Amino acid sequence: MAVYEQLYRRYQGPETPRATRFLVIPRYAYQRLFGSKLWWVLLAASGLTTLVFAVLIYLRHNARALAVFGLTADDLARVIPIDAGFFATFLGIQFFLGFLVVLVAGPTLVSMDLANGGLPLYLARPISRPEYLVGKFAVLGAALSLLTWGFGFLLIALQASLEGAGWVLANARVVTALFAGSWLWILVMSTMTLALSALIRWPLAVRGVLLALFILLPGFGQAVYHGMHQPWGLLLDLETVFETALKGLFGLPLGDAPPLAGTWTVLLGIVAASVVILARKLRAYEVVS
């Protein structure tokens, strides 16, 4: 119909299913994310990292290719064994790149709606607060999944195809740890970023706080640990906390690390606190009693 008519008429067309309607939220957020050059740079960096690890797996199984470098498969296996440590290292690098993705995409997700009063418009429609939250979480969840267990499973598939299907069964803990470790990190990072975004409402400040949490707080934690000989000081170092939890999942030796139970308590505590903040802040209108 021609727009020049400018008459109000009722819409009588089809409607989308109510159960999946909240997926509109991440779709619009992805369009914004995909418009960011930084996202594509980080995705390329993550893909390149995966490619390097894939090449190492390939070389480990290709004697002729190794011979070009004057190496044998055993030489490579000694230097870079394809084991739990190999995949934990891969995940550690992807976590770093994922953190940069969180800095790019996370702080604007909720704050843009809260800062300009957009949230009541979402919630005045048949979208519940949990659906809104899941929709926003899905943006980071999907992007970070691709970088972590998504690319990680590609490596596992390559390793399994070269080593034989039995490798997966023999290394079920590695596969499980890769998936569970990724999701633990995604859950903590996403909920924490959304909560900070809802609390601070200023993307630049949210980025500052995130950087402080991962740069300044660890420094303070290390000072407490080394200066005051307090082991709980390491629990303030989120990078160490994640690393320890990951080592626990992969079954790697913990070494000089904070207690495993403590790390899990910290991580789940962050998630719980973030959910509480989101439940209080993600309202159409805040009521000051």
Added chain:
Amino acid sequence: MTDPSRHPAAGGSPPPTEAGSPVVELEGLEVRFGHLRALRGISARLTGNAIGLLGPNGAGKTTLLHTLLGFYRPAAGTARVLGHDVTHHSKQVRALLGYMPEREAFVAGMSGVRFVRLMAELSGLPPEQALERAHEALHYVGLGEARYRPMESYSFGMKQLAKLAQAIVHSPRLLLLDEPTAGLDPPARERMLRLIKEIRDTGEVRLILSSHLLRDVEECCDEVLVLKAGDVAAMTDLAEERRTNRRFLEIETQGGNGSFPEAVRALGCELAATTPTRIKAVLPEGVGIDAFYRLAAEHGVQLRRLAFRRDSLEDIFLEAMEGAPVTETMGPDTGEERTDGGL
């Protein structure tokens, strides 16, 4: 905005509600914010096609709208919108509503058309139809030329129009408009009111207009709920008031021998507050204004003023603000029939 013939087999939004059926039913509705009782157990049954919510700042108008939207949970009582309980069927209720908030509301970093399209998709329109409707809605409200501009660059008036566009894009059955003309300059205000009346007159959507501006409500609404300090101060069928006012005549005369009032009474008119020169008369059916000219000529009386009663809403509002809260008044008259002193 969309030609219905283009979607002959489609489901789409349900048809508009039958005129006269209840739009909002409140029973002892109480909303609390901590110790503050924002709505104090109000009861009302609103059936108008265009319902005005009147009241001074802090009367509870916006709180009532937000409660209908499911933003606030009632501490006691119930509220039903188009037959659905707002507490237990909040999503179903919101699927029927279009909401234009009072405060600034937009999603940053989006053009007008993208913003309205997002809102349409959240209301259940498929992407293609949502885009088409977004274009049409923005054209309809007069933002056609500005629809690709980022919303941050819109003026206040343009943002108000964009809020209206997002509220109507999905064809709601009930439109909630919270102070739609607040802060607008006179031309923008006239434009907003014209759009609201146009939408009302289509009969496709019923609306609730919250305002503290009497003229806005008087122009657009046929039923009014006056709130005061979280309570119902008055409830009036404006359409009936207008019909009644057309029968209520105020006459000012000069000259004659004093027999004119009796002659008017003899026409079958009911007289109120009569003095020899000022008469207030309720016209019976079948008696037109020409009869008064005839009578005046017969009795040698000069008619200095002959006017139908006006400003009923202002009277009602002022009385409601002065008086104690009441549950309901339906007024064909000047207030004598009101039972409990509120109006």
